[in-house]
Amino acid sequence: RHLSSNAKSKDIPHTAIGGCHYPHDDWTNVSTKMLSYVGRNIHLQNNHPLSLIRQRIVQFFHKTFIGRTGNAVFSVYDNLNPIVTVEENFDSLLIPVDHPSRKKSDCYYLNQNHLLRAHTTAHQARLMSMGLNNFLIVGDVYRRDEIDSTHYPVFHQVDAVRLRTAQDLFPLDASILSVFDKGVERTEETQEHYNKEISCLMINEMKKTLEMMASELFGKDVKTRWVSAYFPFTHPSFELEILHHDKWMEVLGCGLIEQKILKTAGAVNHIGWAFGLGLERLAMHLYEIPDIRLFWSEDLGFLSQFNVEDPRTPIKYKPVSIYPPCSNDISFWLPQDAPFASNDFYDLVRNIGGDLIEQVNLIDEFTSPKKKMTSHCYRIVYRHMERTLTQEEVNVIHKDIEKTAVNELKVTIR
Numbered sequence: 001r002h003l004s005s006n007a008k009s010k011d012i013p014h015t016a017i018g019g020c021h022y023p024h025d026d027w028t029n030v031s032t033k034m035l036s037y038v039g040r041n042i043h044l045q046n047n048h049p050l051s052l053i054r055q056r057i058v059q060f061f062h063k064t065f066i067g068r069t070g071n072a073v074f075s076v077y078d079n080l081n082p083i084v085t086v087e088e089n090f091d092s093l094l095i096p097v098d099h100p101s102r103k104k105s106d107c108y109y110l111n112q113n114h115l116l117r118a119h120t121t122a123h124q125a126r127l128m129s130m131g132l133n134n135f136l137i138v139g140d141v142y143r144r145d146e147i148d149s150t151h152y153p154v155f156h157q158v159d160a161v162r163l164r165t166a167q168d169l170f171p172l173d174a175s176i177l178s179v180f181d182k183g184v185e186r187t188e189e190t191q192e193h194y195n196k197e198i199s200c201l202m203i204n205e206m207k208k209t210l211e212m213m214a215s216e217l218f219g220k221d222v223k224t225r226w227v228s229a230y231f232p233f234t235h236p237s238f239e240l241e242i243l244h245h246d247k248w249m250e251v252l253g254c255g256l257i258e259q260k261i262l263k264t265a266g267a268v269n270h271i272g273w274a275f276g277l278g279l280e281r282l283a284m285h286l287y288e289i290p291d292i293r294l295f296w297s298e299d300l301g302f303l304s305q306f307n308v309e310d311p312r313t314p315i316k317y318k319p320v321s322i323y324p325p326c327s328n329d330i331s332f333w334l335p336q337d338a339p340f341a342s343n344d345f346y347d348l349v350r351n352i353g354g355d356l357i358e359q360v361n362l363i364d365e366f367t368s369p370k371k372k373m374t375s376h377c378y379r380i381v382y383r384h385m386e387r388t389l390t391q392e393e394v395n396v397i398h399k400d401i402e403k404t405a406v407n408e409l410k411v412t413i414r
């Protein structure tokens with residue numbers, strides 16, 4: 001990691017990024033490789049597929065929600081720092097202290113107080129407390145996960161928030177209805193305290209908006225369905241799915257924002273909805289991009305296919321070429337007196353093999369009753385996007401992975 005040479009912090013291990021110093025502690029698990037994605041901002045890169053979809057979503061919101069003077073109502077934040085506090089990513093969203101999404105094995109922590117945001121929702125509370133009522137957040141998010149053609153440790157999300165008061169809803173006579181209704185209890189359909197009709201109105205506006213967005217992106221014939229969901233920060237909550245190659249694919253989560261979050265942010269008279277969607281999934285569907293790693297390609301064979309004036313131009317991705325994969329297995333005994341997490345191994349593989357790693361799968365696991373030891377066998381599939389890999393090349397990387405796993409994860413190769 002980056003060790004600065006200035007006297008004060010000379011001997012304290014820390015990460016220096018964006019002019020800030022993050023001292024390391026027990027929680028630090030972010031690698032130099034992951035930090036190298038910070039600031040790439042491919043969602044803002046000219047003619048990048050993620051940028052084309054970002055523009056289409058922003059344009060859709062700008063034309064759908066227009067103010068009294070013809071102005072766009074939604075403001076857009078697409079370059080907020082992805083390093084956030086634990087309070088922003090979790091606490092401000094009422095995510096319980098023991099929630100699995102906070103685990104070290106699921107997030108990239110700089111230290112106990114800071115992490116690479118796991119969702120763009122991390123900025124929601126602060127923007128609301130600045131007085132904003134209608135906004136979009138676009139950015140890179142980071143999650144530790146398995147490795148395959150649809151999972152990458154960095155992907156991109158768009159979040160939106162829309163807050164309303166009785167005055168906004170009934171400008172002629174706000175006293176007709178209050179957004180609140182003291183007698184109401186929490187049910188599957190509503191939060192306590194909110195007026196039922198107004199809740200319905202908001203949920204309908206949210207669902208209509210998101211369905212319209214789906215047909216704007218995928219055309220009138222797109223098949224969508226609503227599934228009920230759970231998020232600690234919204235209630236009721238839903239997921240929107242679209243039919244993709246005869247399978248239902250989740251594209252976004254949404255719901256009515258928990259009133260406690262609004263109250264804490266100072267939006268005391270408001271009711272509001274929010275959603276968060278994944279840009280890669282939409283782009284893979286829309287352009288038929290087969291592998292999520294392609295979004296990081298700097299190859300002109302890839303990028304030039306998205307070089308269009310109008311972001312609404314239909315594009316169908318054509319693979320530049322297809323090279324054969326090469327797969328090698330690795331088997332080891334887990335350490336007996338230290339914890340082992342598969343995600344640590346996935347990170348290690350990715351750090352060493354970079355984008356040559358197409359997949360890593362746990363293919364066998366067994367515990368020897370005699371030795372009281374557990375063994376894992378992983379299959380690592382190597383593939384170069386631009387040429388054929390030789391077995392010799394792969395062997396060198398594979399050996400390095402074995403050696404590093406022994407040194408860093410304390411495993412014993414079988």
Ligand code: FA5
Pocket residue numbers: 118119120121145150151152155157159231234250251252253254255274275276277278279280281
């Ligand atoms: C969230 O991240 C919530 N913050 C969304 C939200 C915002 C709900 C505001 C309510 C209100 P989730 O983890 O399901 O939820 O991710 C949201 C979307 O991001 C998913 O629907 C999917 O489109 C995308 N996504 C999630 N994980 C991945 C992944 N590993 N790879 C690609 N896209 C992903």
Ligand code: MG
Pocket residue numbers: 250253
């Ligand atoms: Mg989800």
